Amino acid sequence: MLDLVIRGGLVADTEHRTFLPLQIGIKDGIIAALSKEPLHGKREICAEGLLVSPGFIDVHGHVDGDDYAGELSVCQGITTTVGGNCGLSPVDMKAFFAEQEQKGFAVNQVELVGHSFSLRKAVGLEDVYEKASDAQIARMKRLAYQALQDGACGVSFGLDYSPGASLKEIEALAEVSASFGRIVPVHTRLFTLYDLSSLYEMLYIARKTGARLLFSHFVYQYGEGIMREALDIVDRARQDGLWVRIDSGLYTEWATYAGTATFDEQTIRDNELRFGDMLVATGPHMGQWLDEALYRKVREQEPDESIICFTGQKEEIYEALRKDYAMPSTDIGAYRKGEGHPQIAGSFPKFIREMVRERGELTMEEAIYKATLLPARTFSLPDKGRIAVGADADLVIFDPQAIADTAAFPDRGQPDAKPVGIEHVLVNGEFAVESGVFCGTRSGKVLRASGKSRSGGRRAAGAKTGFVKAASFRKPEL
Ligand SMILES: [Zn+2]
Known part of the structure; x- marks a missing residue:
């Protein structure tokens, strides 16, 4: 007897x-x-008038076991999230996975091990402008190797956050990931707003190590009027046989922590950014625009609060996401309730609303493919991204005419307002959202990458990586 039948959709x-x-x-x-x-x-449930899609896969998030970020993800139809991006992750992957399995989680979690904050910190590099010594590089390599061995799906970089990272250091860690046939997502370093050399830096690394590259939140990096040039560079690299993909959210306004190198005064000057274009996204000053005094205050006293920088050209979002190697992503962070950037709650519904319904940039079929099967293939998740006998029952059931984001920037609305038009979300066959209501179910699993390292790592591009599912299902704690 089947547990559940969905008919009419x-x-x-x-x-x-x-x-x-x-x-x-x-x-x-x-x-x-x-x-x-x-x-x-x-x-048995009736899905008449609705579309039944595989659950969305968010290739760029910072959920990392945070319950509220998990809730906001599943409420926008995401059933699998990739964490540990931008060089910020757990380092002890074994402990992280064990803890997630023990508590259970709203969505399935895939995890990267991160270089720029986490591995660097783990070997004692506190100064983001400092170069790693040979001994520190060797230690970071060992830690990355162990994390990949324990199931991390790749090594992520946030080079913007560690300006001191040397090419040697980046190459050494990319090579470890490549030796496992795994991916290297990169938040590129940007010396100016128009820094295309940051792409060449990573393409050089990919060519040398065989690493598969995913350029993270591409519009946040290159959505300043240089999108055409940036995409041309990626197109050419792909034509040359490199494995390169990109992801992007649906916004040009990016957010990060006030204390990071991104908000150094020199960086702000180099990037021609203005305090008046920056909005505090979290903490006691949430919803306030910066001036010089507030900038200093937040930067010195509240470095872990987030700031949103209003910049970029909107058309470039669509230009990037039209590419057949581009995937939608949220860049979701773990914020307190009522705080943050609307990307945390609205990204995937906004992707469908804008790209399909309002602008006709993509057909619904193409949009769903980019949010499901393309990311499943990118992260070697064979049981995800498809509705097929034997595949995992991760599903999102939504009204194509009604699906929409309602989240707004914190100076004008609620940044974590939930979307509308999503009727049900199932994670491993259990209702995570039922009739539009979040259920609190913890049926998400940890997805550990498996497969051994090939020493040398030169020929690992495209090497097969499998995933082992762990039995982590917990009954809802309501
Ligand atoms: Zn980033």
Whole structure:
């Protein structure tokens, strides 16, 4: 007997980028049947007028086990999140995964080990402008190796946050990830607003190490009027045979911690940014625009609060996300309730609202593919991103005419307001959102990358990486 049957909806076939009128049968967290004929289960729901898509996969987040970030993710249809981005992650991956399994989580979690904050800190590099010594590089390599061995899906960089990172240091760590056939997501370093050399730096590393590159939140890096040039560089690298993809959110306004090198006075000057374009996103000054006095105060006394920088050209969002190697992402951070950047709650519904419904940049089939199967393939998740017999029952069921974000910047609204038009979300066959209401279910699993390192790491691009699922299902704690 099937546990659950979903009938009446149009089911996304992401492999062929089409929709089919099928009934879906779920048993033990897996899609057990797909049929044109009526199926029967212990429970049956009607999805008439709705689309049934594989759960969205967020390739760039900072959820990292934070419960509220997990809730905001699943409420926008995300069922798998990739954490540890921008060089900020747990270092002891074994302990992190064990803790997540023990408490259970709203969504499935894939995790990167991060260089620029975390590995550097772990070897005693406190000064972001300092170069790592040979001994420190060797220690970072060992820690990265161990994290990858323990299931991290790659090594992430946030080079903007560690201006002192040398090419040697970057190459050494990218090579470790490449030796496992895993990915290297990069928040590139930007010396100015128009820094295309940051792309060449990483393409050089990819060529040398065989690492697969994912350029993170591409619009935040290159959405200043140089998008065409930046995409041309990526296109050319791909034509040359390098494995390169990009992700982006639906905003040009980026956010990060006040205390980071990104908000150094010199960096602000080099980037021609203005205090008046910066909005405090969290903490006691949330919703206030910076002036010089408030800048100094927040920077010195509240370095862990976030600031949103209003910059960039909106058209460049669509230009980037139209690319067939581009995936939507949130850049979600772990904020307190009522705080943050609207990307944390609205990104995926906004992707469909703007790209499909309002602007017609993509068909619904293409948009769903970019949010599901393309990221599943990018992160070697064979049981995700498809609605097929044997695949995991991660599903989002939504109204294509109604799906929309409602989150707003904190000077004008609620940054964590939940979207509308998403009826149900299932994570491993359990309702995480039911009839538009968050259930508090913890059916998300930890997805550990598996597969051994090939020493040398020169030929690892495209090497097969598998994932092992851990039994982590917990009953809801309501
Ligand atoms: Zn970043």
